Amino acid sequence: MNVDTWVQVGAGTATTVAAAFVGRAARRTRRQENRDDFTTVKDALNERIDDLKDEMEDQRKLVGDQAEALNYLVLRVRSLVSYIRKAGMEPPAAPPIPERVRDYLHHIDV
Template sequence: MTAEMWTAVSGGAVGVASAVVTAWGARAARRTRRDHRRDDFTAVTDRMEKEITRQGQRIDELEADSEQQRTRVAGQDFTIRYLTAWVRSLYGHIRATGAEPPSPPQPVPDDVRPYLHDIGV
Protein backbone atom coordinates (compact mmCIF):
# COMPACT_ATOMS: atom_id res chain seq x y z
CA MET A 1 0.00 0.00 0.00
CA THR A 2 1.15 3.37 -0.88
CA ALA A 3 1.10 6.49 1.22
CA GLU A 4 -1.79 7.93 -0.77
CA MET A 5 -3.82 4.79 -0.09
CA TRP A 6 -3.15 4.98 3.64
CA THR A 7 -4.14 8.61 3.61
CA ALA A 8 -7.40 7.83 1.80
CA VAL A 9 -8.28 4.93 4.15
CA SER A 10 -7.47 6.93 7.27
CA GLY A 11 -9.46 9.88 5.89
CA GLY A 12 -12.47 7.56 5.39
CA ALA A 13 -12.11 6.19 8.93
CA VAL A 14 -11.87 9.70 10.35
CA GLY A 15 -14.98 10.67 8.34
CA VAL A 16 -16.97 7.72 9.68
CA ALA A 17 -15.82 8.41 13.24
CA SER A 18 -16.72 12.07 12.83
CA ALA A 19 -20.19 11.14 11.58
CA VAL A 20 -20.77 8.82 14.55
CA VAL A 21 -19.58 11.42 17.06
CA THR A 22 -21.67 14.11 15.38
CA ALA A 23 -24.80 11.94 15.48
CA TRP A 24 -24.21 11.05 19.12
CA GLY A 25 -23.54 14.70 20.00
CA ALA A 26 -26.68 15.86 18.22
CA ARG A 27 -28.76 13.32 20.10
CA ALA A 28 -27.13 14.20 23.41
CA ALA A 29 -27.74 17.90 22.80
CA ARG A 30 -31.38 17.29 21.91
CA ARG A 31 -32.48 14.95 24.75
CA THR A 32 -30.62 14.74 28.02
CA ARG A 33 -31.11 12.09 30.68
CA ARG A 34 -32.75 14.74 32.79
CA ASP A 35 -35.28 15.42 30.00
CA HIS A 36 -36.20 11.76 29.91
CA ARG A 37 -36.66 11.71 33.68
CA ARG A 38 -38.76 14.86 33.54
CA ASP A 39 -40.92 13.35 30.81
CA ASP A 40 -41.35 10.19 32.88
CA PHE A 41 -42.28 12.29 35.91
CA THR A 42 -44.78 14.27 33.84
CA ALA A 43 -46.34 11.08 32.51
CA VAL A 44 -46.60 9.61 36.00
CA THR A 45 -48.08 12.77 37.49
CA ASP A 46 -50.59 13.00 34.63
CA ARG A 47 -51.70 9.43 35.28
CA MET A 48 -51.88 10.12 39.01
CA GLU A 49 -53.96 13.23 38.38
CA LYS A 50 -56.40 11.25 36.22
CA GLU A 51 -56.65 8.53 38.88
CA ILE A 52 -57.21 11.08 41.64
CA THR A 53 -59.94 12.72 39.57
CA ARG A 54 -61.56 9.33 38.97
CA GLN A 55 -61.38 8.48 42.67
CA GLY A 56 -62.90 11.86 43.55
CA GLN A 57 -65.81 11.22 41.20
CA ARG A 58 -66.28 7.76 42.70
CA ILE A 59 -66.30 9.22 46.21
CA ASP A 60 -68.92 11.78 45.14
CA GLU A 61 -71.08 8.96 43.73
CA LEU A 62 -70.70 6.93 46.92
CA GLU A 63 -71.59 9.93 49.07
CA ALA A 64 -74.73 10.51 47.00
CA ASP A 65 -75.69 6.83 47.33
CA SER A 66 -75.01 6.99 51.06
CA GLU A 67 -77.25 10.04 51.42
CA GLN A 68 -80.06 8.26 49.55
CA GLN A 69 -79.67 5.22 51.80
CA ARG A 70 -79.73 7.42 54.92
CA THR A 71 -82.93 9.06 53.72
CA ARG A 72 -84.51 5.68 52.96
CA VAL A 73 -83.47 4.22 56.32
CA ALA A 74 -84.82 7.28 58.15
CA GLY A 75 -88.17 6.82 56.37
CA GLN A 76 -88.21 3.13 57.16
CA ASP A 77 -87.37 3.86 60.79
CA PHE A 78 -90.28 6.31 61.05
CA THR A 79 -92.62 3.79 59.38
CA ILE A 80 -91.58 0.99 61.73
CA ARG A 81 -92.05 3.22 64.77
CA TYR A 82 -95.48 4.31 63.51
CA LEU A 83 -96.59 0.72 62.84
CA THR A 84 -95.24 -0.47 66.19
CA ALA A 85 -97.18 2.26 68.01
CA TRP A 86 -100.31 1.40 66.03
CA VAL A 87 -100.01 -2.33 66.84
CA ARG A 88 -99.43 -1.50 70.52
CA SER A 89 -102.56 0.66 70.59
CA LEU A 90 -104.56 -2.15 68.94
CA TYR A 91 -103.27 -4.65 71.50
CA GLY A 92 -104.18 -2.23 74.29
CA HIS A 93 -107.67 -1.73 72.89
CA ILE A 94 -108.25 -5.49 72.50
CA ARG A 95 -107.08 -6.13 76.07
CA ALA A 96 -109.21 -3.24 77.37
CA THR A 97 -112.31 -4.87 75.90
CA GLY A 98 -111.45 -8.05 77.79
CA ALA A 99 -110.47 -10.10 74.77
CA GLU A 100 -107.15 -11.78 74.15
CA PRO A 101 -105.20 -10.51 71.10
CA PRO A 102 -104.37 -13.11 68.47
CA SER A 103 -100.94 -14.66 68.43
CA PRO A 104 -98.58 -13.54 65.69
CA PRO A 105 -99.02 -15.45 62.43
CA GLN A 106 -95.48 -16.78 62.68
CA PRO A 107 -92.88 -16.97 65.43
CA VAL A 108 -91.32 -13.59 66.17
CA PRO A 109 -87.66 -13.56 65.04
CA ASP A 110 -85.04 -13.08 67.73
CA ASP A 111 -83.79 -9.91 66.01
CA VAL A 112 -87.24 -8.33 66.40
CA ARG A 113 -87.88 -9.25 70.06
CA PRO A 114 -85.88 -6.34 71.58
CA TYR A 115 -88.14 -3.86 69.79
CA LEU A 116 -91.41 -5.56 70.77
CA HIS A 117 -90.63 -6.05 74.46
CA ASP A 118 -93.71 -4.29 75.83
CA ILE A 119 -96.50 -5.96 73.86
CA GLY A 120 -96.11 -9.37 75.45
CA VAL A 121 -94.84 -11.47 72.56
Protein backbone atom coordinates in the same frame (compact mmCIF):
# COMPACT_ATOMS: atom_id res chain seq x y z
CA MET B 1 -18.94 22.38 -4.87
CA ASN B 2 -20.14 25.88 -5.12
CA VAL B 3 -21.54 28.20 -2.47
CA ASP B 4 -25.16 27.39 -3.26
CA THR B 5 -24.55 23.71 -2.60
CA TRP B 6 -22.86 24.47 0.71
CA VAL B 7 -25.77 26.73 1.66
CA GLN B 8 -28.25 23.99 0.81
CA VAL B 9 -26.27 21.40 2.79
CA GLY B 10 -25.95 23.79 5.71
CA ALA B 11 -29.65 24.66 5.60
CA GLY B 12 -30.60 20.99 5.39
CA THR B 13 -28.35 20.13 8.33
CA ALA B 14 -29.69 23.02 10.36
CA THR B 15 -33.26 21.95 9.58
CA THR B 16 -32.52 18.37 10.62
CA VAL B 17 -30.89 19.46 13.87
CA ALA B 18 -33.74 21.89 14.60
CA ALA B 19 -36.32 19.17 13.90
CA ALA B 20 -34.50 16.80 16.27
CA PHE B 21 -34.47 19.38 19.06
CA VAL B 22 -38.12 20.30 18.48
CA GLY B 23 -39.08 16.64 18.51
CA ARG B 24 -37.16 16.08 21.71
CA ALA B 25 -38.73 19.13 23.35
CA ALA B 26 -42.23 18.03 22.32
CA ARG B 27 -41.86 14.62 23.98
CA ARG B 28 -43.29 14.25 27.42
CA THR B 29 -41.05 12.90 30.11
CA ARG B 30 -41.94 9.81 32.07
CA ARG B 31 -42.37 11.96 35.15
CA GLN B 32 -44.90 14.15 33.35
CA GLU B 33 -46.80 11.07 32.18
CA ASN B 34 -46.86 9.64 35.70
CA ARG B 35 -48.05 12.95 37.12
CA ASP B 36 -50.84 13.14 34.55
CA ASP B 37 -51.81 9.52 35.24
CA PHE B 38 -51.92 10.23 38.96
CA THR B 39 -54.05 13.33 38.39
CA THR B 40 -56.46 11.38 36.22
CA VAL B 41 -56.79 8.58 38.76
CA LYS B 42 -57.15 11.06 41.63
CA ASP B 43 -59.90 12.94 39.81
CA ALA B 44 -61.72 9.69 39.05
CA LEU B 45 -61.46 8.61 42.68
CA ASN B 46 -62.73 11.96 43.92
CA GLU B 47 -65.69 11.70 41.56
CA ARG B 48 -66.41 8.15 42.76
CA ILE B 49 -66.17 9.27 46.40
CA ASP B 50 -68.67 12.03 45.71
CA ASP B 51 -71.01 9.49 44.12
CA LEU B 52 -70.61 7.19 47.12
CA LYS B 53 -71.34 10.05 49.52
CA ASP B 54 -74.54 10.82 47.62
CA GLU B 55 -75.50 7.16 47.66
CA MET B 56 -74.73 6.96 51.38
CA GLU B 57 -76.99 9.95 52.05
CA ASP B 58 -79.79 8.29 50.06
CA GLN B 59 -79.32 5.05 52.03
CA ARG B 60 -79.26 6.94 55.33
CA LYS B 61 -82.52 8.69 54.43
CA LEU B 62 -84.08 5.39 53.35
CA VAL B 63 -83.10 3.66 56.61
CA GLY B 64 -84.42 6.60 58.62
CA ASP B 65 -87.73 6.50 56.76
CA GLN B 66 -87.97 2.73 57.28
CA ALA B 67 -87.27 3.12 61.01
CA GLU B 68 -89.99 5.75 61.24
CA ALA B 69 -92.43 3.45 59.41
CA LEU B 70 -91.61 0.57 61.77
CA ASN B 71 -92.07 2.78 64.82
CA TYR B 72 -95.47 3.83 63.46
CA LEU B 73 -96.46 0.19 62.97
CA VAL B 74 -95.32 -0.73 66.49
CA LEU B 75 -97.40 2.10 67.98
CA ARG B 76 -100.39 1.09 65.84
CA VAL B 77 -100.17 -2.55 66.94
CA ARG B 78 -99.86 -1.50 70.60
CA SER B 79 -102.93 0.72 70.31
CA LEU B 80 -104.90 -2.10 68.66
CA VAL B 81 -103.86 -4.57 71.37
CA SER B 82 -104.85 -2.02 74.01
CA TYR B 83 -108.23 -1.47 72.33
CA ILE B 84 -108.89 -5.22 72.11
CA ARG B 85 -108.01 -5.71 75.80
CA LYS B 86 -110.25 -2.80 76.86
CA ALA B 87 -113.09 -4.47 74.95
CA GLY B 88 -112.64 -7.48 77.24
CA MET B 89 -111.04 -9.73 74.65
CA GLU B 90 -107.57 -11.10 74.23
CA PRO B 91 -105.64 -10.53 70.98
CA PRO B 92 -104.43 -13.60 69.12
CA ALA B 93 -101.00 -14.92 70.06
CA ALA B 94 -98.19 -13.56 67.92
CA PRO B 95 -96.15 -16.01 65.86
CA PRO B 96 -92.56 -16.52 67.03
CA ILE B 97 -90.10 -13.82 66.04
CA PRO B 98 -87.71 -15.03 63.30
CA GLU B 99 -84.02 -15.25 64.19
CA ARG B 100 -82.99 -12.60 61.67
CA VAL B 101 -85.48 -10.13 63.14
CA ARG B 102 -84.90 -10.84 66.82
CA ASP B 103 -81.88 -8.51 67.14
CA TYR B 104 -83.93 -5.62 65.83
CA LEU B 105 -87.08 -6.25 67.84
CA HIS B 106 -85.63 -7.10 71.25
CA HIS B 107 -87.04 -3.88 72.74
CA ILE B 108 -90.63 -4.49 71.57
CA ASP B 109 -92.94 -6.08 74.13
CA VAL B 110 -95.94 -6.78 71.88
